[in-house]
Amino acid sequence: MKKGIQPLKWKDVPALGVLGFFSVTLHHLLINTGQQYVTAVASSILSQSIPLFTFIISALLFKEKIRFKQWLCILLGLCGAVLVVSGDHGFGVPSPYSLLIVLAAIAWGLYFNLYKKFALNYDALSMMCYIIWFGTIPLLFYGAHLPSEILHATWQANMSVILLGIFPSAMAYVLWGYVLKNMPLTIASNFLYCSPIVAMSLAVLFLNEKPSMMVLLGGVIIVGSLVWMNWGNRRTIE
Numbered sequence: 139m140k141k142g143i144q145p146l147k148w149k150d151v152p153a154l155g156v157l158g159f160f161s162v163t164l165h166h167l168l169i170n171t172g173q174q175y176v177t178a179v180a181s182s183i184l185s186q187s188i189p190l191f192t193f194i195i196s197a198l199l200f201k202e203k204i205r206f207k208q209w210l211c212i213l214l215g216l217c218g219a220v221l222v223v224s225g226d227h228g229f230g231v232p233s234p235y236s237l238l239i240v241l242a243a244i245a246w247g248l249y250f251n252l253y254k255k256f257a258l259n260y261d262a263l264s265m266m267c268y269i270i271w272f273g274t275i276p277l278l279f280y281g282a283h284l285p286s287e288i289l290h291a292t293w294q295a296n297m298s299v300i301l302l303g304i305f306p307s308a309m310a311y312v313l314w315g316y317v318l319k320n321m322p323l324t325i326a327s328n329f330l331y332c333s334p335i336v337a338m339s340l341a342v343l344f345l346n347e348k349p350s351m352m353v354l355l356g357g358v359i360i361v362g363s364l365v366w367m368n369w370g371n372r373r374t375i376e
Contacts, residue, residue, distance in 0.1 A: 144264040153256045154268045161249035161311075162273020165242050172238030184239040186219035186333075191247035200251055208367060215363035221356025253318050262316035270311060325367065335360060 146154075173181050193212050196202040258265060288296060317326050335357050342348070 143267055144260050146268060150258050150260075150268075151272075153252075153258060154272050157249060157252055157256065158269045158271070158273030159276070160245045160252065162270055163276045164245045165249070166277070168238045168242035168245065172235045172242065175235035176239060181236075181239050184236055185243060186216055187240065188243045188246045188250075190216055191244050192250045195244075195247045195251050200255060211363045211367040214366075215360055218356045218359030218363060221352050221359065250318065253315070262312050262319060265319075266308075266311040266315045269315075270308070329364065332360065332364075 169181075169185070176184075190212050193204055193208070197204045260268070317329075338357075
């Protein structure tokens with residue numbers, strides 16, 4: 139039997155609005171603006187700080203108990219992520235706009251924590267639909283010239299936007315929402331460190347790129363930090 143979107147409960151509108159603001163409106167405005175002026179390498183490195191900010195916010199604002207071992211794991215994983223995204227090309231020179239990427243990571247960390255705290259009673263698909271819709275409303279302010287842009291863009295550009303909307307946006311939001319409802323936050327957020335590994339793997343398969351030894355070393359460090367984090371700590375934070 140097909141299951142549609144669950145009906146919206148009006149009492150949940152403020153919470154959904156807050157989640158949409160941090161995860162969609164603020165996050166995308168900050169990161170899309172920052173990435174216009176920051177190199178891809180520097181941007182990727184800064185974006186990997188999301189789990190670290192998730193931990194910090196969880197501990198400082200929501201009084202979650204974070205063990206010393208977990209702090210070491212998150213920092214170790216961050217170091218590995220830096221190695222992976224930098225490869226053997228060296229670091230880009232961060233511009234003042236790099237602060238926007240950091241703020242985007244903080245916004246995402248707030249979203250992760252608030253998602254768990256609000257604990258709204260919706261399935262993953264319904265939850266993500268409402269969050270995306272509420273977060274998109276403020277962005278409509280920038281849509282005045284959208285029809286003209288679509289008409290004048292190439293079909294490749296329009297197809298790229300469609301694919302970006304489906305896979306790294308819609309599907310990612312739904313799957314991540316399911317994960318957050320079924321796994322402790324501090325454990326789930328660490329799997330974001332797998333993103334550089336996935337990105338590098340796709341580059342090898344589809345772009346014929348060859349990762350350097352630095353990239354491989356970073357991958358080992360990331361996996362090692364995840365194993366160490368989860369070893370004996372299946373449900374650290376409920």
